[in-house]
Amino acid sequence: NAGVTQTPKFQVLKTGQSMTLQCAQDMNHNSMYWYRQDPGMGLRLIYYSASEGTTDKGEVPNGYNVSRLNKREFSLRLESAAPSQTSVYFCASIGSEGVQETQYFGPGTRLLVL
Amino acid sequence: KNQVEQSPQSLIILEGKNCTLQCNYTVSPFSNLRWYKQDTGRGPVSLTIMTFSENTKSNGRYTATLDADTKQSSLHITASQLSDSASYICVVRGGGADGLTFGKGTHLIIQP
Numbered sequence: 156n157a158g159v160t161q162t163p164k165f166q167v168l169k170t171g172q173s174m175t176l177q178c179a180q181d182m183n184h185n186s187m188y189w190y191r192q193d194p195g196m197g198l199r200l201i202y203y204s205a206s207e208g209t210t211d212k213g214e215v216p217n218g219y220n221v222s223r224l225n226k227r228e229f230s231l232r233l234e235s236a237a238p239s240q241t242s243v244y245f246c247a248s249i250g251s252e253g254v255q256e257t258q259y260f261g262p263g264t265r266l267l268v269l
Numbered sequence: 270k271n272q273v274e275q276s277p278q279s280l281i282i283l284e285g286k287n288c289t290l291q292c293n294y295t296v297s298p299f300s301n302l303r304w305y306k307q308d309t310g311r312g313p314v315s316l317t318i319m320t321f322s323e324n325t326k327s328n329g330r331y332t333a334t335l336d337a338d339t340k341q342s343s344l345h346i347t348a349s350q351l352s353d354s355a356s357y358i359c360v361v362r363g364g365g366a367d368g369l370t371f372g373k374g375t376h377l378i379i380q381p
Binding site: 199 | 374
């Protein structure tokens with residue numbers, strides 16, 4: 156099991172450029188999430204997908220779009236990058252293990268927008 | 270408003286000492302409370318998950334407590350090691366768009 160994987164690990168963009176952050180999980184989880192983490196702000200939810208075919212906005216969705224391509228993959232797209240989107244992006248999934256549910260995070264994508 | 274407040278923001282202790290991190294929440298309805306450890310440059314990793322009926326849960330040298338009446342939780346680290354240097358994040362399920370409310374974390378530094 157690779158768990159939650161993210162690509163790329165690092166990316167530098169110029170203002171106005173677009174890019175897609177990829178996320179995949181091999182744990183057969185239904186729920187997947189995209190967060191951004193900024194210094195002093197903690198993790199903030201951008202979008203989430205409770206199941207294949209559904210997506211919902213989180214706390215900070217402006218400037219982003221998502222696609223739940225299938226049960227494994229959940230991508231995050233920046234159509235026109237802005238310096239305010241410089242951040243570390245984490246993908247996560249939640250699965251039930253017995254009576255407990257555990258959230259697994261990917262290693263993160265570090266994005267710098269110039 | 271659903272909120273999770275953690276204290277202190279940062280903490281420096283000597284290797285081998287114990288420490289306790291605090292988490293207060295106002296999330297309602299409450300489902301469970303999690304503590305995560307996040308090493309620098311990595312994603313958070315789950316340490317413990319506690320439901321309403323659980324007062325204490327341990328994971329090695331980490332012990333989490335939950336007082337659902339006062340809406341407080343603590344994470345106690347015993348005999349700290351250099352590898353405990355990390356951010357510790359408290360998360361409560363029961364609020365937010367997706368049902369999860371995150372604290373901002375406590376940054377812990379263990380000095381030799």
